[in-house]
Amino acid sequence: MVSELQQRMQESFQENVSEEYLMDCMRCGFCLPACPTYLATNQDETHSPRGRISLMKAMRDGDVVWDGSVEEAFDMCLGCRACEPACPAGVQYGVLIEETRVAVQQAKPQGGVEKMVRKAAFDGVFADQKKMASTVKLVQFYQRSGLQATTRKIGFLNLFPPFMKEMEGVLPKVESKKKRTMLEKPKTTQVAFFTGCLMDTLFQETNRKTIELLEWLGAEVILPKEQQCCGALHGHSGELEKGMRNAKANIDAFDSDDYAFIVNNAGGCGAFLSEYGKHLQSEPQYRKKAERFSRKTIDISSLFVRLGMNLQLKAMTAEEGAIVTYQDSCHLRNVNKVFLEPRSLLQDAPGFEYKELIDAGSCCGSAGIYNLLQPEMAKKILDLKMKGVKELQPAKIITSNPGCLMQMQVGIQQEGLEKEMQAVHIVDFLHEVVQKNQN
Structure with a gap:
């Protein structure tokens, strides 16, 4: 006899997952x-794209009967979409895993x-930029009040799972907004900047430097109001309908002919932004506007x-020195097909020697909040990544996504390599290079 849950689950898959x-x-x-x-499960077929599709x-x-093992197979998927470029049949795995999680x-x-928790996250913090800012202010208070130092000193964090302690250890210092410091050039083009939720709060210094570099390159940067988390x-997380609520708010906020590009500096955000047109193709009111929004979306390295x-960069001079390498953002590489542009910028950066990281295109284990929900698997994947890092021994690991940045910092911390190398966002790296050559 089919259970009520089994019946509901089958009906939900039939309704939501495209045959x-x-x-x-x-x-x-x-x-x-x-x-x-x-690869991390020793070639367990249920943890492969082909197995999950089956x-x-x-x-x-x-x-098949719905049980914990089936749920684990879907939950364990990183959503990195590395399978899509590898697939000769063009299977839209990203769509399928999203539909599955909705089902x-x-x-x-x-x-x-x-x-x-879901209501607080998806109807609160990640639905309202003001609430996100308020949440990050609490982090800032925790860091500045001495509470962070005291918490670490007394060992309070030891009461939490190791991965939570590690993530606390790599939280960026929340800075107050600073004045821009870089020389501007005459404006030749207009671009709109998608500031993001985490990028405009935890990583607001990177956003500031993004604007400075764009202005230094002759762009007038517009910051549309009312933009939200991508x-x-x-x-x-199976809340696609609520994600489309945010998408519509962003499409309305950026709906203008004043600029040719909508630039972002977070690979994970950029991939989702570029697929607004696909997600809203069945909604007449938003279809054309969403397609236009997605066409204008561009990653910061591509715009640079x-x-x-x-x-x-080539016009600048400096003696070649420290090794730098690049860890791809999965979505930037696999969805937006951006991988040559950031590498070309690093290769042209004066004073550094670029070397390719072993398996740079493979996931680091961050995958949004995957490292929080699946810490054991995330650690296995990160350990594989760090083998290549230790072999290369770079001074800087450059990334294009906040989650990747923090995950690589965790890897550096776990290996005790903090004095030898650091993980850096590509914008922060390039800003430092340019600023040194301006002084």
Whole structure:
């Protein structure tokens, strides 16, 4: 006899998960060596894209019973989408895993605590930029009041799981807003800046430097009001409808002919922003506006290249010194197909020697909040990443996403390499290079 939960789950999969997309998978296995969880679990098929797609279809057809192992297979997916470039059939795995998480979220009973946490996160902090700013002010108070130092001194953090202690250890120092310090040039183009939620609070210094570099390259930077979190965390957590609420707010905020580009400096955000058109194609009121928004979306390194930063860097002189390397943001590489641009900027940066990181295109284990929800698997993946780092021994690991930045800092901390290397956002790195050559 089919249980009530099994029936609800099957109906939810039938309603939310596209059978057409499921049938695109040819089961060829080209995705397997690209999947971090497949490799980290010693080639467990249920933790591969092909295996998960088979489970999705089986759930939709009622051929498998919903249980903890099925749920774990879907939860364990990083959503890095490295399988998509590897797939000869063009399977839209990103769509399928999002649809699957929506199906599970709608059918699975939620406890009181989970409901409360989800409401606070997806209807509160990540739905209202003001609430995000207020939350980060608490972090700032924790850091500046002496509470952080006291907490660490008395060992209070030892009461928490190790991964929480590690993440607390790499939280960026929340700075007060500073005046811009870089020389500006005559304006030749207008761009709108998507500031992001974490980037405009925890990493507001990086945002400030982003604006400075764009202005130094001759861009007039517009900051549309009423912009919100991109909605990526909603979409990756089975709350796609709420993510689209944020998307519509952003589309309305940026709906202008005044600028050719909507630039962002967070790879995970950029991928979701670029897919607004796909997510809203069935909504007549927003379809065309969403497509235009997505067409204008551009990553900061790509815009730097367009605005001629490479020529500016080549014109600077400095003795070649420390090794720098680059860890790809999965979504920036796999969804937006941006991987040459940041490397070209690092190769042209004076005073540094660029060397490619082993498996730079593989996930570091951050994946949004994956490292918080799946700390054991995230650590396995990070450990694999750090093997390549230790072999290369760079002075700086450059990243293009806040989650990747913090995850790589955790890896450096775990290996005791804090005195030898640091993880740096590409904007912060380039800003330092340019500023040194201005003085």
